[in-house]
Amino acid sequence: RSKPSIVGSFGNVLTDLMKQQESEPKEERHLMHEYDFIIVGAGSAGCILANRLTEVPEWKVLLIEAGGQETFLMDIPILASFTQFTSANWNYKTVPSGTSCLGFRNAQCKYPRGKVMGGSSTLNYMVYTRGHPKDYDKWAADGNEGWSYEDVFPYFMKSEDMTIPELAKDTKHHSTGGYLTISYTPYRTPLAEAFIQSGLETGQNVVDYNTDTLIGFSFIQSTMQNGTRCSSSKAFLHPIRNRKNLHVTKMSTVTKILIHPETKQAEGVQFVRGGKRYIIRASKEIILSSGAINSPQLLMLSGIGPRRHLESLGIKVIQNLDVGYNLMDHMALGGLTFIVNQSISLRTDNILRNPDNIANYFAYHKGPISVAGGCEALAFYDLKDPKNPQGYPDIELIFLGGSFVSERTLRENVGIRPELYNSVYKPIEQYDTWTVVPMLMRPKSRGRIMLRDRNPFHKPLIDPNYFQYDEDLDTLVGGVKKAIELSKTKGFQEFGTKLHDTPIPGCKKHVFGSDDYWRCAIRHLTFTIYHVSGTCKMGPKWDSGAVVDPRLRVYGIKGLRVVDASIIPEIPVGHTNGPTYMIAEKGADLIKQDWGVTTNNIT
Numbered sequence: 010r011s012k013p014s015i016v017g018s019f020g021n022v023l024t025d026l027m028k029q030q031e032s033e034p035k036e037e038r039h040l041m042h043e044y045d046f047i048i049v050g051a052g053s054a055g056c057i058l059a060n061r062l063t064e065v066p067e068w069k070v071l072l073i074e075a076g077g078q079e080t081f082l083m084d085i086p087i088l089a090s091f092t093q094f095t096s097a098n099w100n101y102k103t104v105p106s107g108t109s110c111l112g113f114r115n116a117q118c119k120y121p122r123g124k125v126m127g128g129s130s131t132l133n134y135m136v137y138t139r140g141h142p143k144d145y146d147k148w149a150a151d152g153n154e155g156w157s158y159e160d161v162f163p164y165f166m167k168s169e170d171m172t173i174p175e176l177a178k179d180t181k182h183h184s185t186g187g188y189l190t191i192s193y194t195p196y197r198t199p200l201a202e203a204f205i206q207s208g209l210e211t212g213q214n215v216v217d218y219n220t221d222t223l224i225g226f227s228f229i230q231s232t233m234q235n236g237t238r239c240s241s242s243k244a245f246l247h248p249i250r251n252r253k254n255l256h257v258t259k260m261s262t263v264t265k266i267l268i269h270p271e272t273k274q275a276e277g278v279q280f281v282r283g284g285k286r287y288i289i290r291a292s293k294e295i296i297l298s299s300g301a302i303n304s305p306q307l308l309m310l311s312g313i314g315p316r317r318h319l320e321s322l323g324i325k326v327i328q329n330l331d332v333g334y335n336l337m338d339h340m341a342l343g344g345l346t347f348i349v350n351q352s353i354s355l356r357t358d359n360i361l362r363n364p365d366n367i368a369n370y371f372a373y374h375k376g377p378i379s380v381a382g383g384c385e386a387l388a389f390y391d392l393k394d395p396k397n398p399q400g401y402p403d404i405e406l407i408f409l410g411g412s413f414v415s416e417r418t419l420r421e422n423v424g425i426r427p428e429l430y431n432s433v434y435k436p437i438e439q440y441d442t443w444t445v446v447p448m449l450m451r452p453k454s455r456g457r458i459m460l461r462d463r464n465p466f467h468k469p470l471i472d473p474n475y476f477q478y479d480e481d482l483d484t485l486v487g488g489v490k491k492a493i494e495l496s497k498t499k500g501f502q503e504f505g506t507k508l509h510d511t512p513i514p515g516c517k518k519h520v521f522g523s524d525d526y527w528r529c530a531i532r533h534l535t536f537t538i539y540h541v542s543g544t545c546k547m548g549p550k551w552d553s554g555a556v557v558d559p560r561l562r563v564y565g566i567k568g569l570r571v572v573d574a575s576i577i578p579e580i581p582v583g584h585t586n587g588p589t590y591m592i593a594e595k596g597a598d599l600i601k602q603d604w605g606v607t608t609n610n611i612t
């Protein structure tokens with residue numbers, strides 16, 4: 010490969026920019042008064058639904074998105090954390106709890122969500138995982154007919170275009186030719202290789218975690234296309250931008266679902282665009298795909314939710330349901346930092362200052378700029394059954410070839426208190442470092458979303474209720490110890506790896522490295538892994554906490570479904586974007602079946 014010239018690469022920047030601008034479906038200026046289907050939210054789920062429903066030529070579909078266009082900068086992997094500082098982020102924060110997020114400003118965890126075409130898939134770190142067969146078999150066992158692993162597996166396959174040759178060969182578990190491109194990141198630090206080696210050295214296997222076997226180590230399979238982000242908009246909307254039966258309206262915030270109080274038929278939506286209020290009707294259905302924070306918010310604003318809560322705000326109750334409960338997330342310890350003695354880590358400032366890196370990225374979409382927010386590899390463990398290669402993970406370790414000190418935006422993403430940063434991390438800013446983020450895979454704790462008031466433009470209250478159960482904290486401590494064990498392996502010791510052992514000021518009363526110290530550290534540097542889900546829970550009719558039935562229809566209301574991460578009854582083991590794609594693929598088929606359209610024999 011020839012060395013790219015800066016001028017040539019600049020030309021490629023323009024090409025990337027134009028391609029992104031031209032490929033996204035255009036804003037529809039002349040909206041109709043009525044559509045067959047209205048989809049609220051062009052996020053991970055909404056873009057799939059828009060694609061699959063407009064496969065039926067006679068259906069007219071309106072896709073409404075509160076955010077604006079996805080830009081080519083958002084598709085540059087290393088800038089993943091940076092995008093959170095733009096208007097493409099809803100900028101939510103958790104309520105202060107006094108028991109978690111203590112090391113962040115106001116003791117609040119930041120809770121970013123995508124407000125842009127592609128939704129959170131335009132902000133995320135592109136890790137593509139499906140979860141474990143047991144996750145879905147449990148959904149089915151709990152009464153969600155049609156959602157066992159065997160039932161949902163074809164929908165993971167349906168979306169997929171696996172471009173990693175050795176994985177694509179495994180046609181039992183992977184497919185090619187779908188809309189969603191999965192690939193390895195085109196660049197790896199030697200530290201990521203050391204991470205994989207550390208797994209082998211400690212008796213673990215290297216696995217393809219998107220099969221039935223998750224326990225083991227792997228480089229990350231990313232939703233990445235030719236070294237750039239493959240958001241749900243890029244994957245599912247760009248290729249169908251010319252379909253005449255799809256209208257898209259952007260910068261349009263839905264403020265209410267209009268439901269007839271007596272017939273309980275969802276009739277239309279009210280939204281605001283450019284300061285003007287619009288009402289558009291749906292002749293068949295309205296589908297909420299606004300994500301696990303905004304879907305429950307919209308339902309509650311529209312009179313569907315817990316009676317007492319709605320009445321306390323003066324909202325007329327149309328249907329009393331447990332909307333907003335069952336909030337789940339994968340929480341983690343952030344800031345676990347290891348120092349090395351060679352310049353081999355991802356230091357974002359240095360990477361972006363080096364013109365060769367920039368030229369290489371824009372010419373070939375390769376090099377360190379193609380690593381999404383520094384995430385390179387991962388490992389799954391079943392700490393309760395550590396010797397079982399077929400175990401059910403309770404911990405995931407995400408490996409990053411950098412840390413708080415090498416990635417300025419990362420520390421701002423979480424809003425670390427300056428005094429904590431200055432005392433613990435500032436003194437090691439000149440060193441090369443790496444991080445493992447231990448994540449809790451099967452949390453018991455459940456949080457809740459509530460309305461602040463009746464104003465649709467006010468942010469809802471988000472209480473993730475992290476560490477409601479000590480068990481969650483204890484499992485996470487087990488994950489921290491695993492990460493430290495790995496740092497002592499030969500592969501990492503070749504780089505003189507050393508755990509950074511300056512204690513967090515609020516945890517100095519505990520001996521550094523003791524279980525109590527790690528519990529305290531986790532309560533201070535509590536990371537969300539951004540997997541908010543479950544707040545419009547799917548369940549059978551005997552489940553009093555269920556908001557939607559197993560065909561994703563809102564209980565008690567006609568013509569209204571929720572199809573997004575909020576229907577997840579129990580959070581899968583892994584990251585939630587892949588499962589959300591599956592939910593949307595299956596949701597689209599459920600809708601088609603209910604309106605008498607044949608569906609490719611998948612179900």
Ligand SMILES: Cc1cc2nc3c(=O)[nH]c(=O)nc-3n(C[C@H](O)[C@H](O)[C@H](O)COP(=O)(O)OP(=O)(O)OC[C@H]3O[C@@H](n4cnc5c(N)ncnc54)[C@H](O)[C@@H]3O)c2cc1C
Pocket residue numbers: 049050051052053054055073074075076121122123124125126127128129130132133134135136137138261262263264298299300301303304307538539540541573574575584585586587589
């Ligand atoms: C920073 C970050 C990193 C993440 N990293 C990963 C990762 O690496 N791997 C992974 O698998 N998962 C990751 N996730 C989680 C994953 O992206 C989400 O689970 C998934 O995108 C959820 O999809 P969704 O369709 O439910 O919601 P979203 O994708 O959030 O879509 C909701 C859409 O609805 C729009 N909307 C909301 N309210 C309204 C309204 N009132 N009117 C009109 N439009 C509205 C929003 O603007 C948004 O576009 C990450 C998430 C974040 C935020």
